[in-house]
Amino acid sequence: MSDELFPLPAAEVAPGAVHLPGWLDAEAQRELLAACREWAMPPAGLRTVRMPSGALMSVRQVSLGWHWYPYGYARTVTDGDGSPVKPFPGWLGEWARQAVRRAYGEEPHAVAYDIALINFYDDEARMGMHRDSDEHCAAPVVSFSLGDACVFRFGNAESRGRPWADVRLRSGDAFVFGGPSRLAYHGVPRTEPGSGPPGLGLRGRVNVTVRALGE
Template structure:
C-alpha cells in the first residue's frame, strides 16, 4: 500500500486531527484505484455534473458509492441525475481508509474500526475548483479519508468555524488557512477537532500527473461514514 519513492516525504499534522500522508498509495495501488474509478464513472449512476440548489453548477464532476450524495443530503438513488440505484461501496476501499487512519492516529484508536460506507469521487479537469466548504451532511463524526490521483492540487485547509485562530478576528470560510500540495498517491485524513473544518481546492497543476498513470486531470476519492 504505502509508496514513498527514493526520498519519502514524512507524514505531517496540518491541524489537530488533520494528517497528510504523502505517497500513501504506491504505483500499483494508484493504478488499481484509477481502474476502479473508470469503471464506476460509467452509467448508470456514473459521473455527473452537480447542480446546486440556487442553480449554480460545480466545476468538478462527481459520483457516489454506497450512498448518493446530493446538495445537501444522501439517498439510495441518484435523485438529482439519472435516478439509478447508487453503485455499492467496495469493502476494500473501507480497508484502505482504515489503514490510513491507523497510520495517521495510531492503531490503538477506536476510529480504526470505523465501518465506512460512502465514497465520493471527484474529477477535476484543468479549470475545475472546489470552493471552501465543510463536510457536515454525515451523521457520523468518523474521520474523512481522501486519496489523490493524477495532477497535483493545492488543498486549502482551515478551521471548523469562520473566525481567526485568536478567536476574535473574523475571516470568512474558516480562515486563516494552510495550503498543502497533494500529489498523486497522497492520502489526507481529517477527524476529531478538524472533522468539520472548512477545506477546498483553489487550483490544480495541470500536466503534473505521473506519466505512467495515464490520467489527464485529477481524481479525488473521499471515504466517509454516513
C-alpha cells in the first residue's frame, strides 16, 4: 500500500513483531485521518483517560467497537460522557488483516477485529511501557501511525525493563505484534514534533491500534 519510490523493507523487531514502513500511502493516510477526526467528535469522542492512581494519561483517546477504560472494555463510555461507543468499521479490520498477511506471509487465522483505540499525541505526550492484555483473544495487534514520527519502544513479555528495541515509526507505518510478542511491553518515550508530512495537515501524532476482544 506504500507509494514511496523505494519503500523500506519489512523488519522483524522481535519474534512475531514486524515493522511495515510506509504501509499506508498518502491517500490512505488522508482517508484514515479524516475518519479519526470524525470519530473524535462527541458524543463518545476524544477524552483524557484517568488511571486508577488518579494520574491522567498525556495522550487523548477515543475507542471504536468497544470502549477501553483502565482495565477493561464496555459498550458505553463509562469513564466519560456515558454515550454508546462508536461502531468499529469493517474496512479498518480489513486493513489490519492485510497488514497481518504482509507481516507473516499469511493470516494465521480468521481474525474478527472489533476494537480500535485512537490515541492523539501532542508535542508533550508520551506513553509509558504497558501491555495490551485486556483482550481475551490472542490475535495480533496492528497499529497505524499518522503525522509526527515517534520513538516506539518495543520490549519483552516479562518486564518493563530491558531488553527492548527502539523503532522510529513514521506517518504511514504499520506495526504488527502477535505470537510470542503479543503481550510484550511497549511504549512511546518521545515524539518528533513537526516531523509529519506537510501535505497531511496534522500537527502531532495519531496512532490507531486495532485489536480483537474475543470471548
